[in-house]
Amino acid sequence: xxxxxxxxxxxxxxxxxxxxxxxxxxxxxxxxxxxxxxxxxxxxxxxxxxxxxxxxxxxxxxxxxxxxxxxxxxxxxxxxxxxxxxxxxxxxxxxxxxxxxxxxxxxxxxxxxxxxxxxxxxxxxxxxxxxxxxxxxxxxxxxxxxxxxxxxxxxxxxxxxxxxxxxxxxxxxxxxxxxxxxxxxxxxxxxxxxxxxxxxxxxxxxxxxxxxxxxxxxxxxxxxxxxxxxxxxxxxxxxxxxxxxxxxxxxxxxxxxxxxxxxxxxxxxxxxxxxxx
Amino acid sequence: xxxxxxxxxxxxxxxxxxxxxxxxxxxxxxxxxxxxxxxxxxxxxxxxxxxxxxxxxxxxxxxxxxxxxxxxxxxxxxxxxxxxxxxxxxxxxxxxxxxxxxxxxxxxxxxxxxxxxxxxxxxxxxxxxxxxxxxxxxxxxxxxxxxxxxxxxxxxxxxxxxxxxxxxxxxxxxxxxxxxxxxxxxxxxxxxxxxxxxxxxxxxxxxxxxxxxxxxxxxxxxxxxxxxxxxxxxxxxxxxxxxxxxxxxxxxxxxxxxxxxxxxxxxxxxxxxxxxxxxxxxxxxxxxxxxxxxxxxxxxxxxxxxxxxxxxxxxxxxx
Numbered sequence: 001x002x003x004x005x006x007x008x009x010x011x012x013x014x015x016x017x018x019x020x021x022x023x024x025x026x027x028x029x030x031x032x033x034x035x036x037x038x039x040x041x042x043x044x045x046x047x048x049x050x051x052x053x054x055x056x057x058x059x060x061x062x063x064x065x066x067x068x069x070x071x072x073x074x075x076x077x078x079x080x081x082x083x084x085x086x087x088x089x090x091x092x093x094x095x096x097x098x099x100x101x102x103x104x105x106x107x108x109x110x111x112x113x114x115x116x117x118x119x120x121x122x123x124x125x126x127x128x129x130x131x132x133x134x135x136x137x138x139x140x141x142x143x144x145x146x147x148x149x150x151x152x153x154x155x156x157x158x159x160x161x162x163x164x165x166x167x168x169x170x171x172x173x174x175x176x177x178x179x180x181x182x183x184x185x186x187x188x189x190x191x192x193x194x195x196x197x198x199x200x201x202x203x204x205x206x207x208x209x210x211x212x213x214x215x216x217x218x219x220x221x222x223x224x225x226x227x228x229x230x231x232x233x234x235x236x237x238x239x240x241x242x243x244x245x246x247x248x249x250x251x252x253x254x255x256x257x258x259x260x261x262x263x264x265x266x267x268x269x270x271x272x273x274x275x276x277x
Numbered sequence: 278x279x280x281x282x283x284x285x286x287x288x289x290x291x292x293x294x295x296x297x298x299x300x301x302x303x304x305x306x307x308x309x310x311x312x313x314x315x316x317x318x319x320x321x322x323x324x325x326x327x328x329x330x331x332x333x334x335x336x337x338x339x340x341x342x343x344x345x346x347x348x349x350x351x352x353x354x355x356x357x358x359x360x361x362x363x364x365x366x367x368x369x370x371x372x373x374x375x376x377x378x379x380x381x382x383x384x385x386x387x388x389x390x391x392x393x394x395x396x397x398x399x400x401x402x403x404x405x406x407x408x409x410x411x412x413x414x415x416x417x418x419x420x421x422x423x424x425x426x427x428x429x430x431x432x433x434x435x436x437x438x439x440x441x442x443x444x445x446x447x448x449x450x451x452x453x454x455x456x457x458x459x460x461x462x463x464x465x466x467x468x469x470x471x472x473x474x475x476x477x478x479x480x481x482x483x484x485x486x487x488x489x490x491x492x493x494x495x496x497x498x499x500x501x502x503x504x505x506x507x508x509x510x511x512x513x514x515x516x517x518x519x520x521x522x523x524x525x526x527x528x529x530x531x532x533x534x535x536x537x538x539x540x541x542x543x544x545x546x547x548x549x550x551x552x553x554x555x556x557x558x559x560x561x562x563x564x565x566x567x568x569x570x571x572x573x574x575x576x577x578x579x580x581x582x583x584x585x586x587x588x589x590x591x592x593x594x595x596x
Contacts, residue, residue: 007399015387098383102440105349105379106400107372113400276351 004108004116005123008090012120017089022128025082029074029132034139037062064140064153068162069231071136073240075166076227077199080173080242083125084194087177090117091267092187101276110272118264121178125170129163165234165253169227172256173198175263176223182267198224206244219246223259226252300327302448302479303348308357309503310343317343319503320357325448325481330474332494333483334587340503341483342380345452348481349377362448373401376446378454382437386426390417390436393425394443401444411439415469431462438469449473449480455489467493487584497583501591515581520559522550523575530571537565549575 012018041058053061061070094100103113137153144151153159176197180190202224209216219225228242233249247255303325310318318340325331335341346352348359350367364371384393394408412418415435420428428436434454441449451470455463471493474480484490490497491511498508507514524530527550534543534552542553554562556578566573 003399003402007396010392010396010399011385011388014392015385017387093385097385098381099385101346101349101351101379102383102397103400104351104367105372105375105377106397107369107402107444108400109369275346275353277346 004112005119008116008120009123012090012124015089018086018124021082021086022131025079025128026132026135028078028082029071030135030139032078033070033074033136034062034143038143059143059147059149062140062143063149064137064144064151066235067133067136067140068154068158069235069237070140071132072162072166072169072231072234073236073243075169075231076224076240077242079166079170080224080227081195081198083128083170083174084177084180084198085191086124087121087174087179088181088187088190088194089177090121090181091178092181092184092190095181095185096187104276111268114264114268114271118175118178118267121174122167122171125174126167129166129170132166133159133163162234165230168253168256168260169230172223172227172259172263175260175267179263179267179270182270202242206246209246220251221255223256226255226259230256301325302327303359303361303481305344305348305359306357308344308347308359309355310340310347310352311355316503318347318354321500321503321505322508323348323359323498323505324508325479326496327447327479328475328477329495330470330480330482330493332490332497333481333500334485334487334490334497334583335483335500336485336591339485339500341485341500342452343503344500345377345379345450345481345483349375349379349450351379373444374447375450376441376444376448377450377452378434378437378441379450379452381456382433382440384425384433384436384440387424389422389424390428390432390439391421393436394440397440398443403444407443407445411442414442415439430457431459431465434458434462434466435469438466438473442473447478449478451480452483453485454482455484455486463489487582487587491583499587499590506590511583514586515583516586518555518578518580520552520554520556520562521546521575521577521579522552522562522573523548524550524566524571524573526571529569530566530573533565533569533571534562537562551579 037058041055044055060066094103104110108116141151143149177190177194180194181187184190202222205215205219205222206225209219224242225246228244229247230249230252231240232243232245233252236243301324303323305321305323308318308321308323309316321340321344323344333341333344343352347354348361348366350372359366362371362374385396388396391408391412394411395405398405398408409418412421415438417432417435417439420432425433425436438451438454441451454470455466458466467489470480470482482490482494494511496508496510497514499506499514522530522534527548531543531545531550534550538552538554538558544551552562559576559578563573563576
């Protein structure tokens with residue numbers, strides 16, 4: 001298993017698409033969570049989706065004390081969509097390149113291969129989360145120093161809770177992508193349908209939930225809604241896409257963990273049982 | 278339920294499995310695969326022995342690749358059994374001693390040849406230094422740092438063989454390794470395969486090229502429409518050599534040849550005689566005919582090519 005994990009990490013490290021997705025995610029998060037709110041505050045003219053907020057609130061959002069909610073606001077939708085693409089690339093490409101047969105004839109059992117791929121995905125998501133926190137901590141510290149505002153970070157427990165929640169959310173979306181890559185034996189459908197689900201279908205259901213009770217019930221078990229509810233429970237809110245406290249934080253954690261386990265189970269069954277042609 | 282068809286008996290082969298079972302690296306019995314009612318492989322019985330290059334010969338679509346995928350555990354057989362190095366297909370203990378290249382060589386285009394092999398070495402749990410050694414064996418060291426996407430087809434095939442060699446396998450399974458190569462590339466690949474199939478290592482080589490199999494392989498299994506229709510050495514399949522004889526008077530020549538070689542070994546063919554006999558018998562036959570006053574105008578050995586045999590065997594299937 002460690003050999004497979006290290007091989008998968010080598011592949012990820014040398015794959016340009018990995019760095020592209022990581023770069024886009026970090027740039028997006030920095031731009032929307034720090035740059036636009038700070039520019040709005042400095043110039044007095046609304047910039048970005050949250051630009052119309054009062055200046056004092058705009059500054060408070062980008063200070064170190066607000067690191068966790070400010071950062072996690074981008075996880076449920078944009079971060080999730082990008083990691084979904086990464087997950088789909090990791091498994092779907094094995095079919096597209098024809099390398100699944102190459103890997104499966106090297107010796108490890110199929111379940112070990114899946115474990116290595118998903119393990120590597122978990123590591124990348126964790127590294128991504130840490131990098132995002134580090135970059136955001138740096139940005140908020142610079143802003144605090146520039147504005148002579150308080151530079152105190154939240155307690156370590158809150159930071160850890162934020163990191164873990166982010167890891168759970170991104171891991172769930174990444175696993176959905178990986179499952180789709182295996183189910184569709186390729187990247188195109190996996191990425192396309194995965195994004196349609198994450199960005200369109202969930203929003204449509206959310207939009208109709210207020211009109212029909214049945215959709216209100218359905219939305220409480222949707223992955224995106226639960227991801228948004230989890231970050232809302234940690235304080236994220238205004239202006240962040242997909243963030244709404246539809247369910248409580250504990251409910252969200254349980255549902256997301258359930259999806260995590262379910263996706264692994266289904267991916268394992270599909271990989272173990274299907275012929276590799 | 279599939280109908281299992283036994284391979285056509287080939288002389289000298291029937292007792293091998295019992296006598297030399299310990300030398301058998303790969304054995305399948307009644308291996309079959311059906312896809313939604315279509316039979317791709319039908320009751321294939323294969324035996325590959327230690328130290329031989331076994332040619333798995335058949336036209337495109339005959340079921341070669343499906344059979345190899347079943348032997349590697351990539352596809353589940355609908356029925357039948359197989360043991361590869363004493364283990365079921367796909368068992369990690371067996372796969373650890375097999376190197377395989379199935380169909381086109383499949384690697385990561387964004388990685389170099391060397392990094393591709395590093396990935397596979399980690400998967401196969403073999404030491405990293407084997408990468409350089411495998412690259413050297415297929416003479417790819419100088420281009421090992423280039424991206425796989427930039428490789429020519431010949432280089433890709435060689436990298437495929439290098440990947441198969443990483444774990445220093447006892448059994449190499451190569452599926453059409455010369456596909457798409459130019460004549461020089463094909464010659465190089467054949468020489469490499471011949472070199473690899475020496476000592477204790479065996480090679481199971483699938484091909485639709487009769488000449489290739491004839492040049493490289495010790496034994497051959499012929500598959501057509503999913504059925505293994507013959508198995509044996511190239512010479513056994515060709516049925517040995519015969520002598521073609523033109524003489525006057527032909528009746529007297531036929532009588533003398535039958536007396537010397539046995540009547541069942543002499544046949545009339547296009548105004549000549551075809552005798553089942555080796556080149557060593559030619560002088561003996563010539564002397565007997567000349568001493569009996571028969572005028573011999575032509576006497577030479579003729580060999581059936583594997584192609585003739587193959588076309589003969591698959592004639593019914595091709596109708």
